[in-house]
Amino acid sequence: MAQRLIVIGGDAAGMSAASQARRRRGRDDLEIVVFERGHFTSYSACGIPYWISGLVPGPEQLIIRAPETFRKDFAMDVRIRHEVTAIDLERREVVARDLDHGGEVRERFDDLMYAAGAVPVKPPWASTDADGVFGMQTLDDGSALRDWLVTEPVPRRAVVIGGGYIGVEIAEALIERGLSVTLVEQADQPMSTVDGDMAELVADAMRGLGIKIRTGLRVTGLEQRDGRVSAVVTAEGPIPTDVVVLGLGVRPNASLAEAAGLPIGPTGGIRVDRRMRVPGLPGIWAAGDCVETLHRVSLMPVHVPLGTHANKQGRVAGINIGGGYATFTGVIGTAVTKVCDLEVGRTGLRERDATAAGFDFVSVVAESTTRAGYYPGARAMTVKLIAERPSGRLLGAQIVGWSEAAKRIDTLAVALWNGMTVDDMTALDLGYAPPYSPVWDPVLIAARKAVDALAAVDDR
Amino acid sequence: MAQRLIVIGGDAAGMSAASQARRRRGRDDLEIVVFERGHFTSYSACGIPYWISGLVPGPEQLIIRAPETFRKDFAMDVRIRHEVTAIDLERREVVARDLDHGGEVRERFDDLMYAAGAVPVKPPWASTDADGVFGMQTLDDGSALRDWLVTEPVPRRAVVIGGGYIGVEIAEALIERGLSVTLVEQADQPMSTVDGDMAELVADAMRGLGIKIRTGLRVTGLEQRDGRVSAVVTAEGPIPTDVVVLGLGVRPNASLAEAAGLPIGPTGGIRVDRRMRVPGLPGIWAAGDCVETLHRVSLMPVHVPLGTHANKQGRVAGINIGGGYATFTGVIGTAVTKVCDLEVGRTGLRERDATAAGFDFVSVVAESTTRAGYYPGARAMTVKLIAERPSGRLLGAQIVGWSEAAKRIDTLAVALWNGMTVDDMTALDLGYAPPYSPVWDPVLIAARKAVDALAAVDDR
Numbered sequence: 001m002a003q004r005l006i007v008i009g010g011d012a013a014g015m016s017a018a019s020q021a022r023r024r025r026g027r028d029d030l031e032i033v034v035f036e037r038g039h040f041t042s043y044s045a046c047g048i049p050y051w052i053s054g055l056v057p058g059p060e061q062l063i064i065r066a067p068e069t070f071r072k073d074f075a076m077d078v079r080i081r082h083e084v085t086a087i088d089l090e091r092r093e094v095v096a097r098d099l100d101h102g103g104e105v106r107e108r109f110d111d112l113m114y115a116a117g118a119v120p121v122k123p124p125w126a127s128t129d130a131d132g133v134f135g136m137q138t139l140d141d142g143s144a145l146r147d148w149l150v151t152e153p154v155p156r157r158a159v160v161i162g163g164g165y166i167g168v169e170i171a172e173a174l175i176e177r178g179l180s181v182t183l184v185e186q187a188d189q190p191m192s193t194v195d196g197d198m199a200e201l202v203a204d205a206m207r208g209l210g211i212k213i214r215t216g217l218r219v220t221g222l223e224q225r226d227g228r229v230s231a232v233v234t235a236e237g238p239i240p241t242d243v244v245v246l247g248l249g250v251r252p253n254a255s256l257a258e259a260a261g262l263p264i265g266p267t268g269g270i271r272v273d274r275r276m277r278v279p280g281l282p283g284i285w286a287a288g289d290c291v292e293t294l295h296r297v298s299l300m301p302v303h304v305p306l307g308t309h310a311n312k313q314g315r316v317a318g319i320n321i322g323g324g325y326a327t328f329t330g331v332i333g334t335a336v337t338k339v340c341d342l343e344v345g346r347t348g349l350r351e352r353d354a355t356a357a358g359f360d361f362v363s364v365v366a367e368s369t370t371r372a373g374y375y376p377g378a379r380a381m382t383v384k385l386i387a388e389r390p391s392g393r394l395l396g397a398q399i400v401g402w403s404e405a406a407k408r409i410d411t412l413a414v415a416l417w418n419g420m421t422v423d424d425m426t427a428l429d430l431g432y433a434p435p436y437s438p439v440w441d442p443v444l445i446a447a448r449k450a451v452d453a454l455a456a457v458d459d460r
Numbered sequence: 461m462a463q464r465l466i467v468i469g470g471d472a473a474g475m476s477a478a479s480q481a482r483r484r485r486g487r488d489d490l491e492i493v494v495f496e497r498g499h500f501t502s503y504s505a506c507g508i509p510y511w512i513s514g515l516v517p518g519p520e521q522l523i524i525r526a527p528e529t530f531r532k533d534f535a536m537d538v539r540i541r542h543e544v545t546a547i548d549l550e551r552r553e554v555v556a557r558d559l560d561h562g563g564e565v566r567e568r569f570d571d572l573m574y575a576a577g578a579v580p581v582k583p584p585w586a587s588t589d590a591d592g593v594f595g596m597q598t599l600d601d602g603s604a605l606r607d608w609l610v611t612e613p614v615p616r617r618a619v620v621i622g623g624g625y626i627g628v629e630i631a632e633a634l635i636e637r638g639l640s641v642t643l644v645e646q647a648d649q650p651m652s653t654v655d656g657d658m659a660e661l662v663a664d665a666m667r668g669l670g671i672k673i674r675t676g677l678r679v680t681g682l683e684q685r686d687g688r689v690s691a692v693v694t695a696e697g698p699i700p701t702d703v704v705v706l707g708l709g710v711r712p713n714a715s716l717a718e719a720a721g722l723p724i725g726p727t728g729g730i731r732v733d734r735r736m737r738v739p740g741l742p743g744i745w746a747a748g749d750c751v752e753t754l755h756r757v758s759l760m761p762v763h764v765p766l767g768t769h770a771n772k773q774g775r776v777a778g779i780n781i782g783g784g785y786a787t788f789t790g791v792i793g794t795a796v797t798k799v800c801d802l803e804v805g806r807t808g809l810r811e812r813d814a815t816a817a818g819f820d821f822v823s824v825v826a827e828s829t830t831r832a833g834y835y836p837g838a839r840a841m842t843v844k845l846i847a848e849r850p851s852g853r854l855l856g857a858q859i860v861g862w863s864e865a866a867k868r869i870d871t872l873a874v875a876l877w878n879g880m881t882v883d884d885m886t887a888l889d890l891g892y893a894p895p896y897s898p899v900w901d902p903v904l905i906a907a908r909k910a911v912d913a914l915a916a917v918d919d920r
Binding site for chain 1: 769771788797832835864869877886891896899900901
């Protein structure tokens with residue numbers, strides 16, 4: 001008799017795992033049942049802001065594989081609009097509710113893949129029955145916002161609460177659709193994913209686009225009129241608006257797992273080992289936005305909800321479920337984003353992270369250009385490096401620049417991944433031609449500056 | 461009394477060395493005399509094709525620092541149009557000829573920095589007194605070609621001989637200026653700096669631009685009429701033309717060094733140690749296009765004449781001359797170029813290099829896109845990886861793609877530099893956002909494919 005894998009959550013991590021398991025084990029060997037609460041499987045949540053802005057025409061573009069594809073081509077029993085409500089580890093069963101037609105099913109499993117993703121952080125004041133308030137996490141969320149933007153009376157003003165990646169991207173999308181947009185951020189700056197000096201460059205670019213930025217401002221409530229949101233209430237008074245988007249981040253969707261007895265780590269994410277097994281529970285796997293992982297530089301557990309990790313972790317879990325061997329050995333916090341024409345990349349630790357992790361370090365900021373200065377289209381590009389002292393080991397890097405800047409963070413990410421020192425890095429053989437960099441690549445210029453900074457500290 | 465450093469060659473390597481030495485040793489401690497045969501110091505030879513095409517308006521843009529700047533700001537005795545004709549290691553003197561005013565000077569040195577660069581490869585048939593035949597190595601070469609292109613009767617047809625970086629870039633520059641251009645290459649393909657399958661993509665792009673490509677064709681002579689070049693004679697008959705550009709590569713300009721007794725390696729370049737000292741000759745240094753260096757993957761000496769290496773090597777030599785400690789530990793053959801809108805990057809070994817170096821290997825080619833497939837402006841991008849078997853160590857990588865592709869070679873270059881295996885690489889934490897890559901970065905897709913290829917070979 002075939003063994004049975006049940007997958008909870010049919011997005012990046014869950015479907016990567018299921019696909020890899022199927023690749024190694026045929027339908028006679030492994031039955032695969034997927035429960036997905038929403039309408040979609042395997043889509044690009046990161047693309048939602050570009051659908052809102054109109055840059056991407058429809059949600060179809062964001063769907064990588066539809067449920068029907070998984071059913072037909074991968075022989076999986078994919079049940080959308082089914083929410084798993086309980087996991088019984090003893091009897092090795094899950095209970096799932098059919099959200100559209102009612103009723104419950106119980107299904108047994110041999111292996112269980114928990115990939116329930118993340119849920120938006122939603123403070124008490126955000127609970128409202130008013131129309132016009134949106135999270136921005138699922139394709140269904142995006143769909144709801146799209147509809148609202150063309151509902152009479154058509155919204156003209158928007159408030160985005162939270163200045164992380166999603167908040168910033170949605171603010172830009174709404175400005176591109178012609179709304180008047182205010183971004184409210186409780187901290188001193190939006191885009192705190194990079195250090196303050198770099199974040200200020202991003203804030204400047206956003207203001208240049210016409211986005212109003214209100215920082216250091218706490219939201220305390222929402223006002224409504226005729227069932228529609230009408231204002232965001234803050235410590236400094238109400239901000240009138242026709243639509244509110246919440247971009248306050250997400251937390252692991254692990255409550256069901258916790259209730260079933262899966263171990264939860266300090267970040268709120270499920271604990272897993274390098275093969276994505278839940279420790280102490282044979283046959284139970286977890287991956288994606290619901291788990292915590294190791295930061296390879298701070299050596300501390302972190303929760304980094306990104307599609308790229310979810311896919312890798314799901315793949316690793318699926319290879320292992322399929323009988324192979326694969327490991328996921330942590331992250332270094334690499335991320336890139338585009339804000340207007342400004343590009344922002346980061347990897348490793350920010351200054352505050354390095355301090356929190358107990359590192360002594362120097363940091364340097366180097367100004368350069370994306371191409372040889374004389375080559376048409378050369379744009380300013382700022383590279384920041386953070387290096388441990390006295391060892392010189394790279395701890396973190398950030399890039400802010402215009403076109404052709406952000407993806408260069410990968411060069412630094414690979415250097416960081418391999419534990420290179422900034423002195424090592426000055427020797428790196430990077431590609432040079434006038435359309436791509438000055439003869440001293442911006443990465444090399446920054447590394448040289450860091451070497452000098454380390455020497456200067458030593459001389460003191 | 462101050463010691464004296466004499467620098468032979470006032471371009472990238474020589475002036476980097478001189479600047480670094482000056483930074484550490486003041487004028488009372490170290491006198492610096494630079495002899496430069498040409499009119500210029502410290503310019504970007506790599507920018508010459510863009511000046512020819514008109515993309516860069518004038519040669520001034522290509523000059524990084526003029527002789528006057530070095531004299532004034534760096535207290536150096538810079539003598540342009542002075543050719544060193546002899547080195548006397550015994551008496552520690554050089555003899556230099558004033559090319560404009562005649563006469564010779566003898567100057568003593570304590571340290572000698574040999575940075576005479578490279579000279580174009582020029583077969584016997586290329587020696588001609590006809591006008592309209594150009595090398596393309598110095599700013600003076602570029603200047604001569606620029607003048608010729610506006611000399612009546614204005615040239616309409618051009619033949620570029622040699623399909624390396626310079627040949628390809630000049631062919632494009634001339635097509636952009638409206639000439640009818642034929643590229644003649646003795647090998648099967650132009651752009652043999654990448655493997656044949658990748659080079660074919662480049663050849664297609666060049667043909668798309670209207671460049672006629674004649675491969676497998678040997679040039680045997682040049683014809684002239686009224687003192688002007690009129691045809692390139694080949695094994696398949698003459699190709700009529702009004703201008704000929706030679707792009708047959710360069711060799712180390714080491715004859716003077718060899719005559720003086722400096723050791724020459726198998727590539728024809730001067731041998732140096734990791735501090736850029738000439739072995740066995742205290743106080744004698746060499747750097748730049750005239751030296752050979754270690755290829756960190758093949759572990760064989762190579763001659764890679766590139767400004768980026770010349771600058772790094774010069775810097776290392778200058779730090780050491782200045783009393784500091786720095787090393788240059790070899791290259792991995794990273795290079796990028798732009799051919800029309802096509803971008804080409806490479807690092808490490810090509811298949812033929814890997815075979816020559818005795819490696820067993822697999823190679824894979826992965827097709828992907830520069831951005832998420834649904835994001836506007838996503839373009840095709842091809843990544844080729846060569847990995848040692850059975851170890852899986854990355855030996856080489858090549859990228860051909862449209863915008864935003866080539867510089868990604870740096871990610872692979874840093875992985876290669878650190879000796880990563882393709883299996884290690886599948887775990888790399890690279891930046892992901894829809895404007896920059898699919899959720900599986902092209903580099904990761906290629907690494908996964910290489911892992912599969914290694915497993916498939918093992919299964920055989």
